[in-house]
Amino acid sequence: MYRYRVLRKCLPIKTWSGPTVQWSRPKTALVEETAHSAFNKEAPETRRPFEEIPGPKLWPIVGCFPNYLANDFKPEQYHKMWQRRFEEYGKESKLVAERVLHRQWVNVYSPATAKQVFAQEGEYPKRPQMSLYYLRKEHLGHLGVALENGERWKKGRSLWNRKVLRPQSAEDFIPRLNDVVEDFVEHIRQLAAGGPREVNGQQLMPGEVPNLLTEIMKSALEMMGTIALSRRLGGIRPGVDLDLDAHRFMTENALLWPHSTKLDMSAFQLFRYFPSKTYEAMKGHWLNMCAITAKLMEEYNDSMKDTLESEEFTGDSAPDVYSYFLAKNTPAKELLGHMQDLLQVSMDTTSNSTNLLLYCIASNPRVQEKLYEEVSEVLQGGRVTANNLKDLRYLKCCVKESSRMFMTIPGTSRILDHDIALNGYNVPKGTYINLCFQTMCRDPDIFEEPHEYRPERWLDVRKAPDMAFSHLPFGFGPRSCVGRRLVDQEMYIILANLVSKFRIENLCDSEPDLKWIGINLTASEPLRLAFHER
Numbered sequence: 254m255y256r257y258r259v260l261r262k263c264l265p266i267k268t269w270s271g272p273t274v275q276w277s278r279p280k281t282a283l284v285e286e287t288a289h290s291a292f293n294k295e296a297p298e299t300r301r302p303f304e305e306i307p308g309p310k311l312w313p314i315v316g317c318f319p320n321y322l323a324n325d326f327k328p329e330q331y332h333k334m335w336q337r338r339f340e341e342y343g344k345e346s347k348l349v350a351e352r353v354l355h356r357q358w359v360n361v362y363s364p365a366t367a368k369q370v371f372a373q374e375g376e377y378p379k380r381p382q383m384s385l386y387y388l389r390k391e392h393l394g395h396l397g398v399a400l401e402n403g404e405r406w407k408k409g410r411s412l413w414n415r416k417v418l419r420p421q422s423a424e425d426f427i428p429r430l431n432d433v434v435e436d437f438v439e440h441i442r443q444l445a446a447g448g449p450r451e452v453n454g455q456q457l458m459p460g461e462v463p464n465l466l467t468e469i470m471k472s473a474l475e476m477m478g479t480i481a482l483s484r485r486l487g488g489i490r491p492g493v494d495l496d497l498d499a500h501r502f503m504t505e506n507a508l509l510w511p512h513s514t515k516l517d518m519s520a521f522q523l524f525r526y527f528p529s530k531t532y533e534a535m536k537g538h539w540l541n542m543c544a545i546t547a548k549l550m551e552e553y554n555d556s557m558k559d560t561l562e563s564e565e566f567t568g569d570s571a572p573d574v575y576s577y578f579l580a581k582n583t584p585a586k587e588l589l590g591h592m593q594d595l596l597q598v599s600m601d602t603t604s605n606s607t608n609l610l611l612y613c614i615a616s617n618p619r620v621q622e623k624l625y626e627e628v629s630e631v632l633q634g635g636r637v638t639a640n641n642l643k644d645l646r647y648l649k650c651c652v653k654e655s656s657r658m659f660m661t662i663p664g665t666s667r668i669l670d671h672d673i674a675l676n677g678y679n680v681p682k683g684t685y686i687n688l689c690f691q692t693m694c695r696d697p698d699i700f701e702e703p704h705e706y707r708p709e710r711w712l713d714v715r716k717a718p719d720m721a722f723s724h725l726p727f728g729f730g731p732r733s734c735v736g737r738r739l740v741d742q743e744m745y746i747i748l749a750n751l752v753s754k755f756r757i758e759n760l761c762d763s764e765p766d767l768k769w770i771g772i773n774l775t776a777s778e779p780l781r782l783a784f785h786e787r
């Protein structure tokens with residue numbers, strides 16, 4: 254069992270020598286049925302051709318690239334392009350088609366059409382790759398759950414499902430999350446203390462917390478540290494500085510994403526064929542993150558040596574995700590990838606979603622008071638538990654509504670291995686299908702007064718199935734977000750604790766503008782919130 258000391262030596266391996274996995278979709282009953290009857294009603298010859306789907310003008314070879322140039326496209330504004338395309342071409346058809354060189358894609362803007370896509374994705378759903386794919390392929394062999402496909406994806410995914418997604422596994426982590434959040438509340442109290450003041454050249458209002466997103470990020474990393482490695486990484490514990498490795502991990506991560514965004518959004522994706530400066534820069538940061546993750550794993554191995562080597566140690570007794578994966582004999586480099594994903598993904602996504610959630614609460618005092626009443630009544634000054642979470646109905650609606658207003662991952666994509674009929678048009682196999690949930694979430698045909706933060710709209714979703722299928726912040730189906738239960742729990746516990754201790758005040762002048770960095774959207778300007786003791 255204890256054989257991972259060599260981990261760091263494995264890292265500089267240059268070439269991927271593992272088997273090449275071809276993705277293939279087995280014919281399941283659902284796929285058979287949906288592909289040929291329920292949704293693909295139109296026989297292939299009666300479908301309208303893909304070229305007739307509305308969209309920007311396509312030029313020979315370069316496709317709609319000139320349109321992006323004319324619109325002064327910026328990679329960090331990609332999500333706004335989805336909205337713009339909808340307004341210009343997609344209001345009627347709910348579909349917009351585009352092409353650059355050999356890559357063609359279609360944007361989907363209706364919940365019914367999104368449902369058709371999911372119903373036909375089969376047992377091994379596939380989504381387009383991002384630039385990190387090439388790094389992982391070169392250095393780790395295994396691409397991790399988010400990027401791997403076929404049987405290898407399924408094997409890794411079932412490990413995550415059992416230790417991270419299963420309701421009981423997620424609930425087991427609640428006490429640890431409470432520990433972290435209580436420290437976080439104390440941390441916020443200290444940062445918010447004092448009247449108007451200047452911190453690092455920034456003029457702060459009473460109760461205002463400087464660099465709030467960074468502080469939330471530290472707490473997200475701290476939460477994942479306890480879940481993944483049973484380890485506190487510091488930074489939000491009174492008197493305990495952020496662990497040096499965790500600090501470096503955060504820094505490298507912040508430096509990596511702008512490069513990957515640039516590569517992922519580049520029209521011609523030349524980095525796939527020729528090394529570029531941007532690719533090399535991304536690689537440097539990513540390798541540093543690998544080295545830090547490997548060090549954290551080795552430290553775990555050293556401190557838990559006796560437990561890991563004992564005969565009694567099994568997956569069932571594993572206290573955290575890392576030891577569970579070890580118990581399941583996960584190969585070293587694959588395990589390294591999984592650990593890095595856990596720490597990196599959770600830090601970015603959870604913190605940005607929490608940041609925007611707090612903005613929604615702060616800017617809606619009526620909601621905040623109603624929430625405070627519910628939390629006080631249900632918790633009675635105690636901790637959040639799996640049991641009392643069931644009664645925090647309004648709190649859950651608040652979290653849901655904030656992800657509707659500000660979906661930090663604005664949609665997801667699929668590539669099907671067969672032609673599909675969407676809204677009467679033929680979409681050939683291999684076309685990238687973008688499911689634009691963020692645009693649907695602000696569509697007045699689906700959501701009444703979509704620009705208003707109204708958690709009540711979620712109190713009875715059975716009345717509005719279209720709403721439910723437009724709001725999929727974690728995607729859908731076997732490839733949906735595997736961390737979704739953990740994230741929800743984290744956000745519920747943070748919100749319940751903060752609202753019961755503080756009245757949160759919004760100091761921003763306007764609704765936040767969002768930009769795309771790496772794997773999610775983040776507020777373009779720091780959100781200014783003040784925390785006043787209740």
Ligand code: HEM
Binds near residue numbers: 398734
């Ligand atoms: C607010 C936070 C988060 C949001 C909004 C989010 C959203 C998403 C979305 C939209 C997808 C794609 C789903 C699809 O294609 O159907 C996804 C996939 C994934 N997420 Fe999350 N996520 C969050 C946090 C996390 C966390 C904390 C973890 C780790 C514990 C995580 C791990 C993953 C993984 C591994 C995948 C790939 C799953 C697969 O391909 O099988 N996510 N997430």
